[in-house]
Amino acid sequence: MNTFLTAKDTKVHKGNPGFVFFLRALCVLCGKSFLVFWFSQAALAADVLHLYNWNNYISAQTMERFEAECNCKVVQDYYSDNEEMLAKLAAGASGYDILVPTGNAVDALIRQGALRPIDKTQLPNFRNLNPAYLNTAFDPGNRYSVPYAYTLTLIGYNTEKMKALGIPADTWAAIFEPRYLVKMKGRVTVLDSQRELMAAALKYLGYSANDTDEAKWRQARDLIIRAKPYWAAFNASSYIKELTIGNIWLAHGYSSDMFQAVQDAKKAGRPFTIGYSAPKEGAVLSLDSMVLHKSGPRPDLAHRFINFMLDGKNSAELTNLIGSGNPNLDAMPFIKPEIVANTAIFPDRERLAKLEMLKDLDRNKRRVLSRMWTEIKLR
Amino acid sequence: MDKGVRLLKWLTGGPPFLFLLAFFVAPSLIMIVASFRFPGEYGGLAPLIADGKANLTLETYRFFFSDFIYTQVFIKSFVMALATTLICLIMAYPVALLIARSSKKFRDLMVLLVVLPFASNFLIRVYAWMIILGPQAAFSRMINGALGLFGFEPVALLFSPFAVLVGMVYVHLPFMVLPLYTNLEKHDPVLLDAAQDLGANAWQRFWRVTWPLSLPGVYSGAALVFIPVLGMFAIPDILGGTGDILIGNLIKDQLLGTRDWPFGSTLSIMLTLVVLACAGLAMWVSRRRSYA
Amino acid sequence: MRNKWLWVASVFVYAFLYLPLVIVIAYSFNDSRLNAEWVGFTLHWYQVLLNDEQMLRAALNSLLIACTASGIATVLGTMAGIAIHRYKLKLLPVLVITPVAMPEILLGVSLLLFFIQVLNLTLGMLSVLIAHITFCIGFVAIIVRARLAGMDESIFEAARDLGATPWQTFRLVTLPLILPGVIAGALMAFTLSIDDFVITFFTAGVGVATLPLQIYSMIKIAVTPEVNAVSTLLMMLTLGMIVIASRISPEAIKGNA
Numbered sequence: 001m002n003t004f005l006t007a008k009d010t011k012v013h014k015g016n017p018g019f020v021f022f023l024r025a026l027c028v029l030c031g032k033s034f035l036v037f038w039f040s041q042a043a044l045a046a047d048v049l050h051l052y053n054w055n056n057y058i059s060a061q062t063m064e065r066f067e068a069e070c071n072c073k074v075v076q077d078y079y080s081d082n083e084e085m086l087a088k089l090a091a092g093a094s095g096y097d098i099l100v101p102t103g104n105a106v107d108a109l110i111r112q113g114a115l116r117p118i119d120k121t122q123l124p125n126f127r128n129l130n131p132a133y134l135n136t137a138f139d140p141g142n143r144y145s146v147p148y149a150y151t152l153t154l155i156g157y158n159t160e161k162m163k164a165l166g167i168p169a170d171t172w173a174a175i176f177e178p179r180y181l182v183k184m185k186g187r188v189t190v191l192d193s194q195r196e197l198m199a200a201a202l203k204y205l206g207y208s209a210n211d212t213d214e215a216k217w218r219q220a221r222d223l224i225i226r227a228k229p230y231w232a233a234f235n236a237s238s239y240i241k242e243l244t245i246g247n248i249w250l251a252h253g254y255s256s257d258m259f260q261a262v263q264d265a266k267k268a269g270r271p272f273t274i275g276y277s278a279p280k281e282g283a284v285l286s287l288d289s290m291v292l293h294k295s296g297p298r299p300d301l302a303h304r305f306i307n308f309m310l311d312g313k314n315s316a317e318l319t320n321l322i323g324s325g326n327p328n329l330d331a332m333p334f335i336k337p338e339i340v341a342n343t344a345i346f347p348d349r350e351r352l353a354k355l356e357m358l359k360d361l362d363r364n365k366r367r368v369l370s371r372m373w374t375e376i377k378l379r
Numbered sequence: 380m381d382k383g384v385r386l387l388k389w390l391t392g393g394p395p396f397l398f399l400l401a402f403f404v405a406p407s408l409i410m411i412v413a414s415f416r417f418p419g420e421y422g423g424l425a426p427l428i429a430d431g432k433a434n435l436t437l438e439t440y441r442f443f444f445s446d447f448i449y450t451q452v453f454i455k456s457f458v459m460a461l462a463t464t465l466i467c468l469i470m471a472y473p474v475a476l477l478i479a480r481s482s483k484k485f486r487d488l489m490v491l492l493v494v495l496p497f498a499s500n501f502l503i504r505v506y507a508w509m510i511i512l513g514p515q516a517a518f519s520r521m522i523n524g525a526l527g528l529f530g531f532e533p534v535a536l537l538f539s540p541f542a543v544l545v546g547m548v549y550v551h552l553p554f555m556v557l558p559l560y561t562n563l564e565k566h567d568p569v570l571l572d573a574a575q576d577l578g579a580n581a582w583q584r585f586w587r588v589t590w591p592l593s594l595p596g597v598y599s600g601a602a603l604v605f606i607p608v609l610g611m612f613a614i615p616d617i618l619g620g621t622g623d624i625l626i627g628n629l630i631k632d633q634l635l636g637t638r639d640w641p642f643g644s645t646l647s648i649m650l651t652l653v654v655l656a657c658a659g660l661a662m663w664v665s666r667r668r669s670y671a
Numbered sequence: 672m673r674n675k676w677l678w679v680a681s682v683f684v685y686a687f688l689y690l691p692l693v694i695v696i697a698y699s700f701n702d703s704r705l706n707a708e709w710v711g712f713t714l715h716w717y718q719v720l721l722n723d724e725q726m727l728r729a730a731l732n733s734l735l736i737a738c739t740a741s742g743i744a745t746v747l748g749t750m751a752g753i754a755i756h757r758y759k760l761k762l763l764p765v766l767v768i769t770p771v772a773m774p775e776i777l778l779g780v781s782l783l784l785f786f787i788q789v790l791n792l793t794l795g796m797l798s799v800l801i802a803h804i805t806f807c808i809g810f811v812a813i814i815v816r817a818r819l820a821g822m823d824e825s826i827f828e829a830a831r832d833l834g835a836t837p838w839q840t841f842r843l844v845t846l847p848l849i850l851p852g853v854i855a856g857a858l859m860a861f862t863l864s865i866d867d868f869v870i871t872f873f874t875a876g877v878g879v880a881t882l883p884l885q886i887y888s889m890i891k892i893a894v895t896p897e898v899n900a901v902s903t904l905l906m907m908l909t910l911g912m913i914v915i916a917s918r919i920s921p922e923a924i925k926g927n928a
Contacts, residue, residue, distance in 0.1 A: 055888075077880075078888075080891070081636075083637070083638070084635060084636070086421070086638060087634065087638050088635070088876060090423045090638055091635075091787055092787045092793050092794055092876065093876045095793070108421050111420075112421045194637075228621050228622075229621075232535060232538055232621070233619075233620050234621055236891055237891065238894065246515075247514050247515065264704075362420065363417075363418045363420055363639070366418075366637050366638065367418070367442070367637070370632065370633070370636075370637040370639060373632075374448055374449070374452065374624065374629065377622060377623075377624040378448060378451055378455070383837075388757075388758045388760075391753050391757070391758075392750065392751065392754030392755070392763055394747055395748065395750050395754070395767070396751075396762075396763055398747055398805070399766040399767065399805065402782065402785075402801055402802075402804075402805045403778070405789070406778075406782050407781050409781065409788055410780060410784050410785075413788070470680075470684050471684070473680035473681055473684070474681045476677055477674075477681045480677075491913075491914075492685060492688075493688070495910065495913065496689070496692060497909070499695070499902055499906040500866050500868070500882070500883055500902065502883055502886050502890060503886065503902040504691060504692070504695075506886075506898065506902075507691030507694055509890075510691075510694055510698060511690070511694060549688075552687075552688065553688075606773070607775070609774055610773075610774020610775060610777065612776060613887070616891075617891070627774070630780060634780060635873075643780060647780045650774065650776075
């Protein structure tokens with residue numbers, strides 16, 4: 001690499017005042033920014049609540065109202081995937097009072113001993129919650145977690161295209177069966193998530209989304225590999241935009257993202273509409289809960305925040321904004337009626353029975369799944 | 380005096396040496412050790428010492444070599460790096476040659492024009508291709524229109540290996556132009572005149588004179604393109620489709636997705652070995668050339 | 672005759688280099704949040720950008736890290752460059768070059784493990800800072816050494832013969848001579864640091880978003896022309912830096928690898 005770094009000697013700027021000035025300015029600048037940097041670290045010690053949350057998972061107005069009420073500041077950081085959040089916490093991220101992990105991640109965090117128990121006496125609004133979402137397998141008795149909101153992993157689609165092509169949009173077959181896919185090659189995206197895609201395939205095969213039997217995993221893997229040539233991409237969240245533009249006709253994704261796509265398409269005045277529904281074989285329900293991380297310096301503020309968010313009106317604001325499911329019974333009167341009526345957001349009893357929450361995998365299973373994932377991507 | 384020189388040597392060389400020892404050599408060693416450890420149950424690493432014994436294993440390496448799939452990812456990355464390097468070379472050569480043969484006045488400007496795209500963040504340059512290759516963009520419509528005329532199926536340009544290759548070439552092209560130019564600039568035009576006088580045509584003059592002389596530039600340019608491409612994860616991440624997984628993506632997934640640090644370390648070490656082997660090979664080839 | 676073909680090929684390559692940038696800039700003025708087709712002219716996205724607290728915080732972080740990292744890396748890199756040139760060291764050049772020559776992801780991974788496993792350091796500003804200094808030292812050292820290599824050794828000998836102490840020699844002779852190289856190296860380090868994505872991605876933890884990290888998550892999650900707007904502004908900034916660097920010292924451009 002040195003061959004091209006030979007010096008082309010230019011004029012020697014001996015004692016050139018311009019350069020000396022420049023160097024000095026640079027030094028001063030560096031020194032100053034260094035000071036600012038250390039001061040800004042120290043200034044964080046005031047009344048601040050640190051929230052590590054999903055991207056776009058709280059309404060700005062709700063936040064402003066809470067800040068006004070508690071006379072504090074809320075600092076938020078974001079993640080877009082549970083694994084990412086767990087990995088970052090495993091990588092030493094700390095200082096967070098509240099996290100909003102999904103069930104399986106709550107499970108992992110509890111077993112790691114990373115969470116602080118919740119003091120329910122400080123949460124009078126806890127009674128607002130729908131008992132159907134309490135006492136889950138990952139936290140019996142809700143000692144550590146308070147349900148916040150939920151989403152379904154389902155199928156979003158271009159309604160007109162589905163009709164024209166005669167593709168049933170209420171089944172995973174639309175994503176996995178070549179006889180349907182062949183009509184929309186390159187117009188389908190699936191989630192870039194090992195667990196979610198595997199769960200969809202397992203569900204379609206009639207197994208539990210949490211089945212860890214390797215033979216069944218292999219079956220699911222083969223199903224995915226068979227369908228893969230027809231898919232456009234593995235995608236984390238830009239399917240919202242692709243659906244809205246019309247590049248993609250069918251997407252495997254989260255109900256709240258589909259909700260946004262519907263609205264965006266409407267706003268952009270597209271000649272088509274976006275629809276979404278939970279496949280009849282069942283789907284993954286991701287219940288996100290508020291938990292207190294042990295590294296958080298302000299459990300007092302955290303409890304106030306949780307209680308605030310359990311208030312029906314505040315909780316409803318999120319649902320009205322992003323179309324997430326709401327485990328709060330008190331929120332129902334404040335939610336727009338068309339959202340309450342949407343069975344992909346508030347599933348009826350029959351559909352609810354077929355939904356499953358994902359459980360955390362142990363390290364060996366994680367490695368096996370990751371290997372299969374590599375294989376899926378390579379084929 | 381001798382003692383003074385040694386002191387000075389340490390005063391100037393010592394601080395950077397210690398810094399790099401602490402933050403480059405030590406981390407590399409830690410990574411090597413990590414590849415022999417067990418993954419922690421919830422991510423990170425299992426304790427190094429369990430029951431008074433060192434808790435080390437070769438399991439991760441066994442896992443790596445137990446089937447062909449990871450080697451396949453390496454081969455894929457290797458092919459991608461090779462293709463990128465070749466395309467960069469083909470595109471960079473005429474530009475470098477033109478710059479080297481231009482008058483001094485234009486030279487600096489033309490070099491600057493090659494470097495300027497660096498002024499934008501590389502993610503943005505990659506993102507630009509997302510816009511260009513998108514199915515609604517004029518470029519894609521043109522290509523697919525042309526394909527349609529000949530009765531071919533339309534193709535998706537974005538989210539494909541093609542898009543990844545374009546992104547790789549685009550980001551790394553200047554790395555090839557600069558060393559080539561630096562080399563070509565030093566060539567003595569008299570050599571070409573002599574060749575012409577001896578009756579060599581343009582083609583012969585290029586292959587017999589310019590090309591052999593430019594080989595050192597080609598080698599350093601190739602190294603500057605090949606090695607970064609080998610470890611790249613962001614471009615396949617952004618532009619790639621359902622099958623575009625390279626070593627970089629695999630490593631990233633182990634650390635920030637699957638929470639399998641030992642395997643991530645093992646993959647990193649394998650990548651290091653591949654890079655070292657390539658660098659060694661390049662050095663060997665160029666040395667043999669210079670003796671010949 | 673030959674030159675004509677060279678011209679044609681070169682024009683094509685230059686177009687290839689610039690077309691995407693033109694598109695990014697053009698779309699930053701596009702009145703549509705979808706970034707797909709041209710709708711109309713607007714400055715809306717620049718306004719959005721200026722009110723985007725997260726983006727501004729990321730920009731401030733980037734700036735702080737780039738200033739501090741390039742400052743420290745310039746001092747250490749200059750020392751390394753001088754030491755390598757003057758004392759014909761064997762090990763230091765290897766240490767200086769390797770982090771530069773290896774794929775970035777390797778430095779990112781090893782530093783991540785090191786910070787967490789050994790130093791037990793919470794990833795944040797400090798970890799990013801250290802990581803950036805580590806890879807910037809090499810670039811500064813290379814540029815400074817290249818500058819020294821082209822110099823007449825007798826100047827330094829003359830200074831010593833005239834009774835200058837080592838410090839005086841450095842301050843009055845060496846430094847003014849290598850200053851263009853040092854400044855070019857500093858600017859180089861600054862540009863690299865403010866632009867770095869891969870290593871920052873691994874060492875930033877959460878909460879310390881730098882501009883490239885912010886841009887990455889915007890590209891992955893929700894692309895609006897705000898990304899184009901921030902890119903356009905960033906382009907102008909780094910463009911300024913590169914032009915200054917190239918004016919001061921041509922080595923800067925060549926060291927850009």
